[in-house]
Amino acid sequence: xxxxxxxxxxxxxxxxxxxxxxxxxxxxxxxxxxxxxxxxxxxxxxxxxxxxxxxxxxxxxxxxxxxxxxxxxxxxxxxxxxxxxxxxxxxxxxxxxxxxxxxxxxxxxxxxxxxxxxxxxxxxxxxxxxxxxxxxxxxxxxxxxxxxxxxxxxxxxxxxxxxxxxxxxxxxxxxxxxxxxxxxxxxxxxxxxxxxxxxxxxxxxxxxxxxxxxxxxxxxxxxxxxxxxxxxxxxxxxxx
Amino acid sequence: xxxxxxxxxxxxxxxxxxxxxxxxxxxxxxxxxxxxxxxxxxxxxxxxxxxxxxxxxxxxxxxxxxxxxxxxxxxxxxxxxxxxxxxxxxxxxxxxxxxxxxxxxxxxxxxxxxxxxxxxxxxxxxxxxxxxxxxxxxxxxxxxxxxxxxxxxxxxxxxxxxxxxxxxxxxxxxxxxxxxxxxxxxxxxxxxxxxxxxxxxxxxxxxxxxxxxxxxxxxxxxxxxxxxxxxxxxxxxxxx
Numbered sequence: 001x002x003x004x005x006x007x008x009x010x011x012x013x014x015x016x017x018x019x020x021x022x023x024x025x026x027x028x029x030x031x032x033x034x035x036x037x038x039x040x041x042x043x044x045x046x047x048x049x050x051x052x053x054x055x056x057x058x059x060x061x062x063x064x065x066x067x068x069x070x071x072x073x074x075x076x077x078x079x080x081x082x083x084x085x086x087x088x089x090x091x092x093x094x095x096x097x098x099x100x101x102x103x104x105x106x107x108x109x110x111x112x113x114x115x116x117x118x119x120x121x122x123x124x125x126x127x128x129x130x131x132x133x134x135x136x137x138x139x140x141x142x143x144x145x146x147x148x149x150x151x152x153x154x155x156x157x158x159x160x161x162x163x164x165x166x167x168x169x170x171x172x173x174x175x176x177x178x179x180x181x182x183x184x185x186x187x188x189x190x191x192x193x194x195x196x197x198x199x200x201x202x203x204x205x206x207x208x209x210x211x212x213x214x215x216x217x218x219x220x221x222x223x224x225x226x227x228x229x230x231x232x233x234x235x236x237x238x239x240x
Numbered sequence: 241x242x243x244x245x246x247x248x249x250x251x252x253x254x255x256x257x258x259x260x261x262x263x264x265x266x267x268x269x270x271x272x273x274x275x276x277x278x279x280x281x282x283x284x285x286x287x288x289x290x291x292x293x294x295x296x297x298x299x300x301x302x303x304x305x306x307x308x309x310x311x312x313x314x315x316x317x318x319x320x321x322x323x324x325x326x327x328x329x330x331x332x333x334x335x336x337x338x339x340x341x342x343x344x345x346x347x348x349x350x351x352x353x354x355x356x357x358x359x360x361x362x363x364x365x366x367x368x369x370x371x372x373x374x375x376x377x378x379x380x381x382x383x384x385x386x387x388x389x390x391x392x393x394x395x396x397x398x399x400x401x402x403x404x405x406x407x408x409x410x411x412x413x414x415x416x417x418x419x420x421x422x423x424x425x426x427x428x429x430x431x432x433x434x435x436x437x438x439x440x441x442x443x444x445x446x447x448x449x450x451x452x453x454x455x456x457x458x459x460x461x462x463x464x465x466x467x468x469x470x471x472x473x474x475x476x477x478x479x480x
Binding site: 178 | 249250251252253254255256257258259262263264265266267270275276277278279280281282283288310311312313314315349350351352354355370385386388409411418419421422423425426429436437438439440441442443448453455
């Protein structure tokens with residue numbers, strides 16, 4: 001099972017805001033056996049949002065979007081999802097019920113009513129944090145951009161997801177430059193084709209080193225690969 | 241002038257590593273009048289890297305890539321760039337000279353030699369941190385993934401970039417939910433079409449609020465827009 005994430009928002013692309021949803025979603029999906037295979041960060045412009053949604057929803061099992069479902073003029077995600085699916089936006093009666101309960105009489109202004117409008121055919125995704133819900137349209141999950149709210153909505157999205165084979169990982173930090181261990185890692189990767197071996201250089205406390213990460217859904221092969229790696233690295237300072 | 245960034249690396253998509261290059265590059269480009277318009281985070285698989293590079297280099301003025309230019313088996317970026325441009329990989333004499341100077345006799349192993357191989361026609365981009373250089377191929381800038389090295393390489397990339405109109409920004413934090421200011425912001429955006437007004441909800445010290453960000457290359461319009469916004473928000477607690 002493979003998923004993609006579309007981060008919609010000029011504030012990420014301007015460098016003003018550091019995205020926190022990518023790594024959270026990646027780890028969350030990983031635990032239920034779904035691989036985050038691609039992420040796109042795009043401007044909140046209708047044409048590009050529509051095009052990106054349509055490409056990714058036909059390419060991956062699931063698409064998640066974050067951002068752009070609030071009450072202001074720059075919140076265009078719901079409209080774009082409707083256009084991507086070729087349907088109209090309508091007031092979702094479930095969403096209306098939730099907001100009517102949350103706001104006092106007279107407080108449900110036009111701006112707030114915008115948050116009840118969803119593409120025809122969508123299913124609500126609950127928002128346990130600030131009430132205004134997200135939604136699911138076919139295999140596309142439309143979530144808020146604020147990390148705490150996005151994380152709350154994910155719990156509601158879970159029941160719609162078919163879980164896959166869980167991928168486990170092991171990692172070893174070796175305190176030597178990558179180029180010293182490159183040949184050994186190539187041999188190990190060739191031997192363990194079912195384990196994905198990644199090598200990532202780091203600089204921790206002014207010491208250069210290499211993080212070796214092994215990932216596989218086959219626990220036995222993962223363990224064997226780890227043992228061999230430990231043996232191969234025994235002459236270096238390492239940390240597990 | 242518009243640019244895109246391709247973050248190549250399974251370690252970002254697995255959630256193991258938090259990317260730091262996006263926001264740095266965004267801010268750096270912003271200061272020289274280039275807009276970061278799109279970012280893609282992709283797996284280090286040949287087909288998808290080649291396809292992504294080819295799409296983005298024909299769509300934007302500049303493409304930056306980070307990651308995958310080291311000495312290990314999972315470093316496939318240089319090969320992919322060569323394939324995207326339909327040229328061969330060759331030992332770059334400039335890169336070879338740099339590594340020969342850096343490593344003692346006999347230390348320039350096959351794994352390290354991998355870092356001298358670049359697509360035919362590429363120009364070196366210096367690496368002031370750990371020597372092994374990046375390169376530029378037409379409008380594609382191929383940089384390291386480690387933030388400190390990527391940042392050092394950017395300085396070398398600068399002379400190849402045509403700067404654009406610098407976009408300035410102003411922002412105001414208003415301590416009230418977005419939905420209370422949505423109508424005022426819509427009117428303001430309609431009045432100032434040359435200012436991009438973004439509205440971003442936040443939760444700071446347990447207070448919900450709205451960050452309003454105004455961006456424009458026209459300083460006078462930006463100032464006028466800011467003054468009007470301050471006037472509009474005068475009944476709320478605000479922070480500049």
